[in-house]
Amino acid sequence: MSKILVFGHQNPDTDAIGAAIAFAHLQKELGKDTEAVALGAPSEETQYALDHFQLEAPRVVEKAGEATDVMLVDHNEFQQSIADIADVNILAVVDHHRIANFETANPLYYRAEPVGCTSTIVLKLYKEAEIDVPKQIAGIMLSAIISDTLLFKSPTCTKEDVNAATELAALAEVDLNEYGLAMLKAGTNLSDKSAETLLDLDAKSFPMGDKNVRIAQVNTVDLKEVFDRQAELETTMALENTKKGYDLFLLIATDILASNSELLVVGEPKEAVEAAFQTTLTNNRALLKGVVSRKKQVVPQLTEAFSN
């Protein structure tokens, strides 16, 4: 019999990979034959965290293939999941996003909470099951919380995330702030990446109204460095729209030190973007003051604008 595959979303971020490793380990301790896998290679930020805690990157898969049973972490929407998600049996989901484009034929275990990071929920599951979190796994879970909450600066961050991170930092034996800043900075190295790679680092697709919207986000400590390449980025976004059938492509470049984002938009309808953020695009761009969270400060606002 095949192992139960445990994985996060496509274009995995640190939580998609960290929560998969942590939840697969917990389920193994509970007697399930699980394997953490990933729907893509780790980002530089995630690789930094894996290296720091001496963990192997999970095997990259595109399809469940032989495996008939899967567990999802950090996502639920089918278009963000494994290619053959509609053909497998979903045993469990642990997530902290909206629920949409998701369905099962059978009852399942589904645990979602409106907190900043899936790994915060996974820590709760370890406690409920009275299983100890090993040091290395505590480290990757901590990294996931730092990544998702931008070191607690994101409006998605809750008290539970801060408490979980503090507890995990002690288990992982690192200084939370020092390690956190170093890890986030490791993920901001964009200069040596092609526009195509940069736009795919942390990108998700969302059906909104009858449109297909692609939203990519990159973290930076230097917005200017990103927008020096605006022309190249726009050309690539237009090309992706054509190739992949997106109607609208948004790039959110987030300044992790100032906690603002600069938006770049290619495609239509741009009015929906302007309505969502009550702004006017100039040269396809707009500064979004205080916006750092795609999940809380971008997707709901855009969804609302598309429903009007």
Place this chain on the structure above:
Amino acid sequence: MSKILVFGHQNPDTDAIGAAIAFAHLQKELGKDTEAVALGAPSEETQYALDHFQLEAPRVVEKAGEATDVMLVDHNEFQQSIADIADVNILAVVDHHRIANFETANPLYYRAEPVGCTSTIVLKLYKEAEIDVPKQIAGIMLSAIISDTLLFKSPTCTKEDVNAATELAALAEVDLNEYGLAMLKAGTNLSDKSAETLLDLDAKSFPMGDKNVRIAQVNTVDLKEVFDRQAELETTMALENTKKGYDLFLLIATDILASNSELLVVGEPKEAVEAAFQTTLTNNRALLKGVVSRKKQVVPQLTEAFSN
């Protein structure tokens, strides 16, 4: 500000009403301004349980109306929910069914487990929150577990349901088996009901393939009593199909003592029903040996048949 409405599915059964009462009370203890309501009047079984534990039936509502925030128990599919479900903000779901036809714009609290009864999960939530279950509420939660698991005979019943029921029976100060049988029998009084009422007692709609399937279930201690009225039932089912746009109407009459069900089918495609249960309909009927659970022994099999 309006209260947060907490409710189970349309045509409420004992779990839909019991879990709503129990979860609303828990949330109130946790500081939320909740009100348990119901999307229909209690069945005779549920009324027996409410009377036994001296609880008021929840107020019946059709729309959330003024209330903008809601919490769902014992269901998630929008077509089984409140009429204006798409216009309200879903804060939480506690359920034990498949997930389908459900979506939110925002992250939420979602707790589903593949156990026999929502009230079993709600008891776990009381424990996690370290809140005591009052005697009356323990009684209605116990009733919900007895109802959903047919006093532990349903294949949906898990060890967790049995443990929860045993614990709740002690809190409610009743003899589990004696009370359980009396309550189940109170729900089998079908003779004085019109065919229309009988078919609506515990009925749910499911989109399957491109068809709209209605599945009603009644409990009885005398299958003959139900099928003496076959002609009248068939006429009413055909009428409902026309009126409400169902393609296929299934009535599952469950003998709660023998743990079998007799199926009555009106509409098309009947081949899907025959394929799902590997049976041949005779006079629109088939005996389904050992089948007592719509959720586990009917819906997945039909869904599978419709996907082929």
